[in-house]
Amino acid sequence: MDAVNHLINGFALALSPTNLVMAFFGVFLGTLIGVLPGLGVSSTIAILIPLTAVLSPSSGIIIMAGIYYGAQYGGSTSSILINIPGEVSAVPTLLDGYPLSQQGRAGPALGIAAIASFFAGTTGLFGLTFLAPILADQALLFGPPEYFGLMVLALTVMVSLSGESLLRGLLVGTFGYLISLVGIGHTTAFPRFCYGAVALAGGFDLISISIGIFAVAEVFTGIGESRVMISAKKIDNVFPSLREIKQTLPAMLRGGTVGFLLGLLPGCAPAVTTFLAYDLEKKVSKHPERFGKGAMEGVASPEAANNATSSSGFIPLMALGIPCSPPLAILLGGLMIYGLQPGPLLFEQHPDFVWTVIASMYIGNVMLLILNLPLVGFWARLTRVPYGVLGPIILVISVVGTYSLRNNMFDVTTSLIFGAIGYVMRKYDWPTVPLVLCIILGPLVEKSLVQSLAMSDGSPMIFFTRPICLGLLIAALLLLIVSLRLMRVTEEKVKS
Amino acid sequence: MRTKFLAGFLFAAWILAALANVGYGAEPSYPTRQMQLVVAGGAGGGTDVVARAFAQFVSKKLGQQILVVNKPGGGTVVGTHYGLKEARPDGYSFHTDTHACSSMMVAGMLTPPATLEDRVFIARVIVDSMVFAVKADAPWKTFRELTEWVKAHPKELTYGAGGPAGTSAYGVNDWLSNVGLNPLDARLVTTDSGMDALVKVAGGHTILACNTVAEAYTLAQAGKIRVLAVASDKRSPFMPDVPTVAENGLPPVRVSWWAGVSAPRGTPQYAVDRWAKALEEVSKDPAFLQQVQNLHYTVLYLGPAEFKDFVHKETEHYTQIATKVGVRK
Numbered sequence: 162m163d164a165v166n167h168l169i170n171g172f173a174l175a176l177s178p179t180n181l182v183m184a185f186f187g188v189f190l191g192t193l194i195g196v197l198p199g200l201g202v203s204s205t206i207a208i209l210i211p212l213t214a215v216l217s218p219s220s221g222i223i224i225m226a227g228i229y230y231g232a233q234y235g236g237s238t239s240s241i242l243i244n245i246p247g248e249v250s251a252v253p254t255l256l257d258g259y260p261l262s263q264q265g266r267a268g269p270a271l272g273i274a275a276i277a278s279f280f281a282g283t284t285g286l287f288g289l290t291f292l293a294p295i296l297a298d299q300a301l302l303f304g305p306p307e308y309f310g311l312m313v314l315a316l317t318v319m320v321s322l323s324g325e326s327l328l329r330g331l332l333v334g335t336f337g338y339l340i341s342l343v344g345i346g347h348t349t350a351f352p353r354f355c356y357g358a359v360a361l362a363g364g365f366d367l368i369s370i371s372i373g374i375f376a377v378a379e380v381f382t383g384i385g386e387s388r389v390m391i392s393a394k395k396i397d398n399v400f401p402s403l404r405e406i407k408q409t410l411p412a413m414l415r416g417g418t419v420g421f422l423l424g425l426l427p428g429c430a431p432a433v434t435t436f437l438a439y440d441l442e443k444k445v446s447k448h449p450e451r452f453g454k455g456a457m458e459g460v461a462s463p464e465a466a467n468n469a470t471s472s473s474g475f476i477p478l479m480a481l482g483i484p485c486s487p488p489l490a491i492l493l494g495g496l497m498i499y500g501l502q503p504g505p506l507l508f509e510q511h512p513d514f515v516w517t518v519i520a521s522m523y524i525g526n527v528m529l530l531i532l533n534l535p536l537v538g539f540w541a542r543l544t545r546v547p548y549g550v551l552g553p554i555i556l557v558i559s560v561v562g563t564y565s566l567r568n569n570m571f572d573v574t575t576s577l578i579f580g581a582i583g584y585v586m587r588k589y590d591w592p593t594v595p596l597v598l599c600i601i602l603g604p605l606v607e608k609s610l611v612q613s614l615a616m617s618d619g620s621p622m623i624f625f626t627r628p629i630c631l632g633l634l635i636a637a638l639l640l641l642i643v644s645l646r647l648m649r650v651t652e653e654k655v656k657s
Numbered sequence: 658m659r660t661k662f663l664a665g666f667l668f669a670a671w672i673l674a675a676l677a678n679v680g681y682g683a684e685p686s687y688p689t690r691q692m693q694l695v696v697a698g699g700a701g702g703g704t705d706v707v708a709r710a711f712a713q714f715v716s717k718k719l720g721q722q723i724l725v726v727n728k729p730g731g732g733t734v735v736g737t738h739y740g741l742k743e744a745r746p747d748g749y750s751f752h753t754d755t756h757a758c759s760s761m762m763v764a765g766m767l768t769p770p771a772t773l774e775d776r777v778f779i780a781r782v783i784v785d786s787m788v789f790a791v792k793a794d795a796p797w798k799t800f801r802e803l804t805e806w807v808k809a810h811p812k813e814l815t816y817g818a819g820g821p822a823g824t825s826a827y828g829v830n831d832w833l834s835n836v837g838l839n840p841l842d843a844r845l846v847t848t849d850s851g852m853d854a855l856v857k858v859a860g861g862h863t864i865l866a867c868n869t870v871a872e873a874y875t876l877a878q879a880g881k882i883r884v885l886a887v888a889s890d891k892r893s894p895f896m897p898d899v900p901t902v903a904e905n906g907l908p909p910v911r912v913s914w915w916a917g918v919s920a921p922r923g924t925p926q927y928a929v930d931r932w933a934k935a936l937e938e939v940s941k942d943p944a945f946l947q948q949v950q951n952l953h954y955t956v957l958y959l960g961p962a963e964f965k966d967f968v969h970k971e972t973e974h975y976t977q978i979a980t981k982v983g984v985r986k
Contacts, residue, residue, distance in 0.1 A: 204727065207700035211713050214944075301881070304862030305846065345732050351986065352734075359770060363735040427856055428849060482875030483856055487699060490852075494706045500951040504879035567735075568726060608847070615846045616815055616862065 164290050171516025174219070175524055180517065183220045184525045187227020192532060194228065195235020198247035198372060198562035202232045202488040210495055218499040219514050223521045225495050229488050230282060230471040230522065234529045237274040237464050242267055242543055243391070243555050245376040245562070249367050250431035250467055252597055253439035255375060257452060257459030264455055265394035268541035269401040273409055273457055274464045275533040276401070280410075281417030281465035282526045285472025288421055289479075290519060294505070296473075297480035300425045305612035306623050308428065310633030312606045315433050317637055318440040319599070320644035321449070324592040327648070333592055337599030340365055360571040367432075367600055369563040369572040370579045374593050376559050377580025380552045382587060391551065392544035399538040401457075409461035412442050420466030424473035427485045431470050432601045438466035444643060450651045472522070479503055479515060687927055691722040692749045694918070697736025697758050699729035703851070703871065706952060707783055707916045708753040711936070714945050718935040732820065733758045738770035746921040748928030752776065754919040756824065759968050764975035765822030765984055773972060777924050778965040780936040781917035783949060784957045785869040786889035787828045787910070788899065790882045792861050800886035800905040803865070804836055807843075814843040816865040817854030821845060821984040825854060827975060828867035828888060828912040830982050835908040840982050858882055869914045870895050871953040888912060895953045911974060917964060933961050 174180065194200050206225050213221045232248075239245040241258030254274065261270040288296070303311075323330020343354045344364025355361040382388075416438040423434040442462040443452045452459050477483040482503035484490035496503055501511060508515055543551070563576040586593050617623035624630050696708045705727060712723040728736035733755070740752030752758070754776070762769045789800055797803040807814050818825035830840040846863050848854040851872035858866040859881035866873070866882070870893045876882045877896070886902045887893050888910035903909045918932060939945050940958040949956050959967055979985040 201700070204700045207705060207709065207725075207727075210706070210709055214713070301856065301860035304857060304860055345734060359735060359738045362770075363729070428853065481859075481879050481881065483852065490702070491700060491706075494952070497952050498706075498948055500947075502875060502878060504875055506878060567729060569728075608849075612846045612848075615844050618812070618844060 167512055167516045168290055168520060170513070171518075171520035172523075174513060174517040175223070175520035179220060180223055180521055181524070183216075183223045184227050184521045185528055187224040188231035188234075188525045188529050188532065190224075191228040191231020191233075192235035192529065195232035195247060196238045198239055198245045198368070198376075198558060200562070200565055202229055202248075203491055204565075206488055206491045206495070210491070210498065213495060213498050218496075218501060219517045219521075221499065222492070222495060222514075222518050223525075225492050226475075226518060226522060227525050229492065230468065230525065231529060232488075233282075233467045233471045234275065234278045234533055236467065237278070237460070238271060238540060239558075241270050241274060241460065242540055243376065243551070243558075244379045245555065245559060246368070246371045247562070248431070249371055249597070249601060250435045250463075250470075252371055252375070252432065252594070253435045253463035254460055254467075256439065256594065257454070257456045259379075260453070260455035261457070261460065262544050263392055265392040265396045265544070266455070267392065267544045268396060268399035268537050269405060270457070270460050271537045271540055272399075272401040272534065273405060273461050275530055275537070276406060277409065277413045277416070277461040277465040278468040278533075279526055279530040280413045281420060282468035282472050282529075283523065284417055285421050285424070285469040286519065286522055286526070289472055289475050289522075293476045293480050294508075296425055297477050297483075300427060300477045300481075300483065300485075302629065303426050304627075305609045305616060306627050306630040307633065308426075309606065309609035309613050309624065310630040310637070311423075311426075311429065312433070312602055312609055314633050314637040314640065315437055315598075315602055316606065317640040317644055318436050319595050320641065320648060321440055321443050321452075322436075322592065322594040322598060324453075325590075325652070326592075330592050330595045333586070334595040334599040337596040338603040340370070340596075341600045341603035360569070363567070363569075363571075365575055365600070366563075366566050366572050367597070368566055369576040370600060371597050372559050372563055373576035373579025374583035374586075374596060376555055377576055378583030378587060378593075380555050380559075381580055381584040383548050383552050385584070385588075388548045388552075390545050390548050396541055396545065399541050400534075405457055409457050412458035412461040413465040415441055415445070416462030416465035417469040420469030421473045423466075424470030424485065425476055427477060427483050429485070430601060430605065431467065431486060433605070434470050435463035435466045436598060436601075438462045444640075444647060449647055450654050475519075475522075479507060480505065687748060687925075687931060688719055688721045690749065691724055692719075692751065693724045693726050693744075695726050695728055695736060695740030695744065695750065695752045697728055697733035697740060697753070697755075700727050702729075703869075703914075704753055704755055704757075704916060707949075707954070710945065710948055711753065711782065711918060711939070714939040714942060715932065715935045718938055719931065732823075733762065734770050737762065741771040741775050741919070741921050744921050746923035746925075748920075748925045750921060750924075751779070751932065752919050752921070753916060754778075754781075755916045756914060756971065759919075760971040760975050761822060761824065761827065763972050764979045765986075767986060773968060775922050776919040777922060777929055778961050778968065779918045779920060779929055779932050780961065781915055781959040781964045781967060782936055782940050782956060783916045783954045785871050785914040785954050786887050786893050787824065787867055787912050787914065788870055788873050788884045788887045788893070788896070789828075789832070789902075790855065790858060790866045790868070790873050790877065790884045791864060792858055793881055793883050795864070795883060797885065798883075800900070800902060801907065803885060804832075804905070804907060807833070807838065808836065811838050811842040812844075814865060815846055815863040816843060816867065817846050817848040817857050817863045818867070819850070819854075820847055821982075822979060824869075824912060824914055825851070825867040826984070827978055828910055829865070830978050831910045831912055832867075832888075832902070832907070834978070834981060835910065855882060867912075874953045894955070917959070929961065 240255035716723040737758040744750035833840040851868040
């Protein structure tokens with residue numbers, strides 16, 4: 162139990178007044194960034210890197226890590242309350258979170274999100290504490306064919322997110338895939354559908370489209386129906402009941418497990434993880450028809466997945482120096498500036514540093530829970546603000562958020578246009594989620610397919626000769642069958 | 658009457674002030690406000706980390722804030738267009754120049770977003786060498802052995818690279834054509850980043866990676882990859898045990914990674930001079946040197962004239978490779 166001794170030492174150092182203040186500062190800033198869409202975790206950490214010149218290594222990294230996992234907590238707030246996904250990974254949260262807000266249950270939804278985040282974040286940290294060296298190497302086993310298998314598996318989620326008409330879902334998905342093609346092609350480095358415009362060469366930003374299709378379209382809809390406020394019902398209780406927590410606990414566990422395992426894989430987009438967690442929950446649920454209309458499990462599961470991912474991402478980062486996501490890449494840069502070389506030697510040469518940071522993440526997760534729960538009541542009241550006031554504010558946040566993505570008006574225009582598209586789609590009952598899902602998955606499927614075929618010199622046998630890949634493809638097939646069956650069952654239930 | 662007089666007086670004063678400005682020479686006090694340094698890439702990438710170090714240290718020398726502006730997208734196309742063509746050449750906007758926004762881009766694209774003539778070269782500050790790496794338990798112990806194996810199995814080599822016109826691809830192309838092989842026989846697996854290419858090698862999914870010392874250092878230390886050779890004249894101080902390509906008895910591979918600062922064409926000379934001087938001082942600053950060393954880069958300063966010459970020569974070399982391999986489009 163070497164790890165326990167180290168961790169106790171780490172706690173002793175992490176509980177020093179300076180480090181406590183640093184952890185608080187980090188998670189507070191992270192929450193703020195998570196709540197405000199557009200302002201990315203990556204840019205915030207990058208901007209703070211000069212701080213490393215004045216702070217000690219552990220203090221500096223404690224702040225940066227705090228921002229990183231803190232943002233995952235805050236990310237759910239804007240999704241649930243006002244349908245703005247700050248990060249693409251927050252899209253599954255809003256599918257049920259926002260309907261809950263409309264039913265006057267924003268408080269319990271936010272509470273469950275915070276508890277799920279805490280639960281999964283902390284469980285993920287146990288994994289980091291005790292299993293880091295074993296798990297880090299497993300991440301290397303995933304090559305392009307395995308990612309291809311995983312992405313095909315993720316594509317089956319399309320079925321359960323298409324709503325009533327699978328055909329419409331597939332059409333919308335195809336449209337999404339076409340949009341994802343615009344820009345410099347990943348494999349050829351050749352511009353596609355750019356028509357000579359430099360702005361198009363950069364492609365469409367996924368977050369600007371998500372904000373458009375969810376938040377902006379929602380405001381347009383609100384104007385259309387002259388909505389008075391988000392929640393028509395009176396707010397009964399601000400906190401989730403003990404029963405609700407108990408009911409969603411299995412969802413947190415499942416979502417957290419999915420998030421933790423997929424979080425180990427570099428290059429597996431967090432959005433893929435949360436979508437898979439959400440889909441899994443819908444599949445195991447006895448009432449899949451409730452999903453999308455305000456199922457508490459639909460909030461708990463993706464939020465747990467999100468935060469488990471942020472904990473497990475530290476495993477390949479610290480053990481091998483492999484960053485699984487852009488913010489972690491910057492964190493890696495921060496470590497290097499301090500002269501701390503990640504890898505097995507980091508644990509041997511700088512145990513104090515490593516374990517102080519890990520201990521501070523346990524502490525930070527507790528702080529986040531304490532920080533977020535009292536705010537729930539305040540946020541929940543936002544849903545009773547007159548829509549004439551709130552609507553324009555949501556639009557302003559959307560515009561500022563999309564602009565700050567790449568400091569580019571192009572993204573603002575994109576989100577407004579997709580707001581209009583989203584409005585029309587909702588009006589005529591077309592599903593919008595497959596659009597976002599295919600924009601996420603399209604490039605990933607294409608990339609892993611082309612990479613795999615380059616490895617095998619064009620032979621598709623590569624997908625069937627590698628055990629992990631084959632297993633994933635079989636699982637995808639099974640999931641597809643289950644999804645189609647489930648769809649029929651749900652239809653019958655709705656009819657009767 | 659009075660207002661008219663006042664207006665006339667103000668006008669005269671304004672003319673005088675303007676004349677005075679001209680009279681005191683072409684060099685206004687500079688810089689008088691915040692400047693921007695454009696990065697053609699996202700926050701946290703290799704170029705971004707370097708640009709933030711430039712901004713931090715140059716800002717101290719010039720006494721004004723320098724805002725790092727990230728313009729990711731389309732490889733480096735969007736950012737390079739923004740930094741060199743859209744930005745105003747008023748001495749307050751600068752571009753973090755790299756091989757990927759200059760020599761390599763001009764060599765790889767028939768219509769690049771910015772040509773070499775679209776910029777004023779200020780200084781090159783940081784360089785890094787490319788290394789060739791295979792999986793830690795791969796059968797090849799030296800670069801020579803790998804070369805012999807590729808000669809025997811020219812169609813079986815797989816390697817990771819950001820694209821057919823990126824640093825890694827140029828490195829592999831240069832090596833293969835130097836030893837008389839057709840680079841197009843090798844299988845290029847496109848990767849997201851240098852780290853991604855190395856992770857694929859560490860996991861045994863591709864055979865070879867050609868990336869920078871800084872990128873390869875961590876996985877080499879962790880014992881997941883074996884670095885076979887470094888593509889530079891001398892061994893890297895960070896990997897003293899790794900021989901150069903020439904030490905393996907092979908023709909040298911002339912591809913390198915570098916970062917410096919350029920400005921849009923038309924930027925006033927005084928601004929260029931101030932920045933060149935500031936960057937020269939920065940590249941001797943011990944704190945800066947330490948930071949760069951921690952990132953496993955090397956500081957090697959080139960002033961405006963030498964920098965321009967360097968990039969032009971490199972562009973010629975890359976254009977040759979690109980034309981030969983047929984990636985110029």
